[in-house]
Amino acid sequence: MDIKMEQLIKISVRNLVEFIMRSGDIDNRIVGIAELDAMQEGSRIHRKIQKSMGRSYQAEVPLSITVPVERDGHHLEFCVEGRADGIIEEEDVTIDEIKAIYMDLDYLKEPIGIHLAQAKCYAYIYAKKKSLDKIKVQMTYCNIETEMKKYFVEEYDYKVLEQWFLHLTDEYAKWACWQYEWIQKRNQSVQRTQFPFAYRKGQKELVKGVYRTILRNKNLYIEAPTGVGKTISTVFPTVKAMGEGIVCKIFYLTAKTITRTVAEETFSRLIEEGAELKYVTITAKEKICVMDTCECNPVACERAKGHFDRVNDAVFALLTEQNQITRELILEYSERFCVCPFEMCLDITTWADVVIGDYNYVFDPHVSLKRFFSNEKKNDYVFLIDEAHNLVERARAMYSAVLYKEDILEVRRLVKGYSKTLVKRLDACNLDMLQLKRQCDDCSIVNQTGNFYLHLLRLTSEMEEFLKEFSNFDERETVLLFYFDLRHFMNIYDYIDDNYIVYTDYREDGAFRITLQCMNPSGQIRSCIGKGRSAVFFSATLLPIQYYKEQLGGDSEDYAIYAPSPFSEKQRLLMIGNDVSTKYSRRSDKEYQKIAEYINLFVKEKVGNYFVFFPSYQLMNEIAEYMELSEQKELYIQKNSMTEPEKEEFLSYFKEKPTMTRIGFCVMGGIFGEGIDLKKDRLIGAVIVGTGLPMVCNERELFRSYYQERKQKGFEYAYLYPGMNKVLQAAGRVIRTMEDKGAILLLDSRFLQEEYVALFPREWFPNLLVNKRNICEALKMFWKEEKN
The missing domain is CATH 3.90.320 (Lambda Exonuclease; Chain A)
Known part of the structure; x- marks a missing residue:
């Protein structure tokens, strides 16, 4: 409405x-x-x-x-x-x-x-x-x-x-009538609401920039260092524009749970200041489902039976009784009315002023909120896109698809005794895959797929008939999952143009696959944000800004802002170790020993909490063997695929007012590489080992070739920009508030090369070149100033 x-x-x-x-x-x-x-x-x-x-x-x-x-x-x-x-x-x-x-x-x-x-x-x-x-x-x-x-x-x-x-x-x-009354009440309250904090350096200009962007129906790209207050600086002017009737709905989009929590806290703060707002956070179905498994049918779940007969009453009750629509409230009301909490949550988004959720609810063609984006109509929506650097790779993945030959054969085995027609359709597709496999030694670009698309289309239709006819058999879930993968593949096939490469290669276990790889997601992103009035992309690491503008659907008329850091130079010491390299050709026991010595020297001058970031688990574990530990120095190492409780336990070791030195070994770009917020002395230093360049693989090499041909910047697009973003994010863990003070050590001689220095943010200047002989003196002076 x-x-x-x-x-x-x-x-x-x-x-x-x-x-x-x-x-x-x-x-x-x-x-x-x-x-x-x-x-x-x-x-x-x-x-x-x-x-x-x-x-x-x-x-x-x-x-x-x-x-x-x-x-x-x-x-x-x-x-x-x-x-x-x-x-x-x-x-x-x-x-x-x-x-x-x-x-x-x-x-x-x-x-x-x-x-x-x-x-x-x-x-x-x-x-x-x-x-x-x-x-x-x-x-x-x-x-x-x-x-x-x-x-x-x-x-x-x-x-x-x-x-x-x-x-x-x-x-x-x-x-x-309810919504009419609510909008009048909301707008009047928002017009009275003031900015809830004293403005930091550059923050007022940032707020004005966001408001002007919305007023002019433009898009904005913000590179804003940690501490500027990006969330409130984007949320406040957008809410003010809503109060003036310019904006009808706000979508706050993130890549991680922790940033969604920050968004909730920000909107709650405005509510405390007097703004009447209804916001809802979309929780993934798997996380909010009350069943052990998400079996969404009337046989397996009592809430699925008759859900649509009751859900409107549930939504109306919640809307008229609550403003801050939390996950707990959705669970409470869904139990009261015996409805599915996830579907109920989606219905609430229709009426809420603010929708907080993952990128995929706007950008993913498979799970986007069809109620808002299924047609070409433009609405007065504003998209606030947090940690926007993450959206480039996420969007490429959303608009790519893969199909495995082995999956076709597995489904054929499962349905063999049920449907001869379906087996025939699977055989035709398997034969197509076999022909592609014969032409592929390692990785092969596919220019023509012949009748493959037609065979897949027939398979899709036949699978639908099969799944309707055979609603209950032991392996139905496996067949259904393959059907969804197939439908996604077919949907993505419709997007293929010059921004795509179709290629075949082999998974590590030898499985043969065909991939529809989106190389440039800008067109899809532009189409999505075009459904709204304005989009604001913001991050502490959006360098180089022109690259991100291009990849995130920007054009020459869109705005870009580089917000100055509010922190004093005295709060941060940035050092570069110039006699270390993590290049594969240089990796050796001698080099590992040298890196470990740097880390030991870095933490020596002050008792406290430190993180060390590595480009891979393998290198991290190699260096760990050389660390000097004692009763006053403990080492905690990130494990692969940590659960949420394991992550919280890991972070809990890094307490305020530490009496001993604790070192966390982490992987760049992982769960501790961005999004965590260890303030004050919970983290006083970070060592970044290596430049964070992605591993060389078929996909990366295809990116390199693609952008070398089109932009003459193949290495930059495929490796340098994504790698340096991980470095910048890792370094950004150290200084979080005006009370923080910390040191950062970049360990790799490549950080002195021109193409890397060009990507340093302004606040990384001046910096200090160090080696094992003078690093302790530099740190001693830095920490001495703290005492003075």
């Missing part, structure tokens, strides 16, 4: 009927009925059907109607609008609603309720406009694979349609 002016409420036909008329169970056993996944292919079929009709057929007819509503003392007007697929002007007028689906039409005995309701809305609007006593509705279903069609036609009396339509809008009125 979108309130454009006082007491005028706009809502689409589709949103109206899908919200009011939904009912029944959640059932993940039903595959292929929803047309959302078929949207791109469905659009093609829509156009084909429309073109095949005669002269009396009008396609894509915009329709709208404004209905006065009186409720709870409010006099409102609903503007219900949409676009009819077709209107047939013959002796009798017929509204045509086209639905392209993967479902076998033999299973379809009558129109799907929500689809028919959309058509009836258009029929009423058109009949009223043309003063018709009767009007026909035709539901046209088309199977995407076969293009076979099935029709359902019914004639309606205008008076019956009018009564039905007005009942529909009256059901929606309680929601609209």
